[in-house]
Amino acid sequence: MDPPSPLDSPLISPSKARQAAIQAKDWAYINSWLVRQYAPNPVPPFERNEDTLKTLLALAAANDTADEEAALFHRAREEALQGLKAREKAEPLQKKEILDEIEDYLDEKGEKSLDDLAETTVALGTLGTEDVSHAIIELTTEEFDAAEQVRRVEDLQNYLDKELDTLRKQLEELRTDEAYETPPDILAQTAEWNRGTKMLGAKAGEYQSRIPSLERTVNTRGPTIQQLMEEEQGVLRLKETVSTLEGRLKAFHCLPSDVDGAKLEYKRLERELNQLIRQRDRMFEGLVER
Incomplete structure (x- = not known):
């Protein structure tokens, strides 16, 4: 209430x-x-x-x-x-x-692209766009990888072409440059240098054998400073002569001693060039087949 x-x-x-x-x-x-x-x-x-x-x-x-x-x-x-x-x-x-x-x-190109997309969807067995987009991305990746491989092969081919051009120039230089021609009297010069080397070697051995007797003479009588300096200069001159002759001989060791041998060396280099050309052609044919 x-x-x-x-x-x-x-x-x-x-x-x-x-x-x-x-x-x-x-x-x-x-x-x-x-x-x-x-x-x-x-x-x-x-x-x-x-x-x-x-x-x-x-x-x-x-x-x-x-x-x-x-x-x-x-x-x-x-x-x-x-x-x-x-x-x-x-x-x-x-x-x-x-x-x-x-x-x-849509223009004609757009209609064709739409038809291609529809055919791709049917070929992949899917009606959604997600699977198609993933497949297109994978195809794009594969296309990029293939293009990268082609680029590498082209770089390799360009490198081989440059090497072949260099070999051709070297062969042409061997054919034409007089500096690479074998002198007509190479055999006589080589024989003369060999004889000179042997003679200098014998002289060097003779001087080496005379050193002990000189040392004994020095110990008994004692050489003068002038005599020692003359002996030293003579030994140094002999060593320089021997080194010069040996260097000149080594410069001709890589060349054949006759004209026929030089021709054989030229043919060997030419065969090597032909092998490189065939190798390049095989690689290019393999690339085209891919």
């Missing part, structure tokens, strides 16, 4: 009357809110005072705010679902319109 209203007292002041009217309005709001919350059951009895009123007002305000948020969320969710349903209904039609418009604007 509701408590008696302070407005019923005839001696109440206007300010208290306003406060009492506000409290009565708040209690009416709380009673209505409690009835909604406990419906269809009755509201249980409780102590009605100012503190209880403040607590119930705060609770009712929080509950109303939560109800409003829930209602807003529910309305937003319903609107989103309706939008998705409408979008799902319109999407096939939009796709068809887009595809029709694209097909209308």
Whole structure:
């Protein structure tokens, strides 16, 4: 049962009357809110005072705010679902319109590319674009690898061509340059150098054998400084002469000692050139077959 209203007292002041009217309005709001919350059951009895009123007002305000948020969320969710349903209904039609418009604007090359893509899809046994895109990427990678191999083979061919040109120039130089021609008196010169080398070797051995006797003479009588210097200069001159002759002989060791041998060396180099040419042709034929 509701408590008696302070407005019923005839001696109440206007300010208290306003406060009492506000409290009565708040209690009416709380009673209505409690009835909604406990419906269809009755509201249980409780102590009605100012503190209880403040607590119930705060609770009712929080509950109303939560109800409003829930209602807003529910309305937003319903609107989103309706939008998705409408979008799902319109999407096939939009796709068809887009595809029709694209097909209308395709030129002859575009139509051929589209047909090729369709044939590729059928050949791969898939209707999705993901597998086709992966296959195209793999084909592009394989094409790049093949192009890289072709480039390397071309580089190798260019290198072999340069080497062949160098060999041809060297062979031509061997044919025409007089510096590579065998002197007509090479045999006589070689024999003379050999004799000179043998003579110098014998002289060097003779001087080596004379050293002990000279040392004994030095120990008994003792040579002069002038004699030692002369002997040393003589030995140095002999060594220089021997080294010069040996160097001149080594320069001719790589060449045949006769004209026939030089011709054989030329033919050997020419055969080597022909082998390199055949090797290059085989590599190029193998590349073309790939």
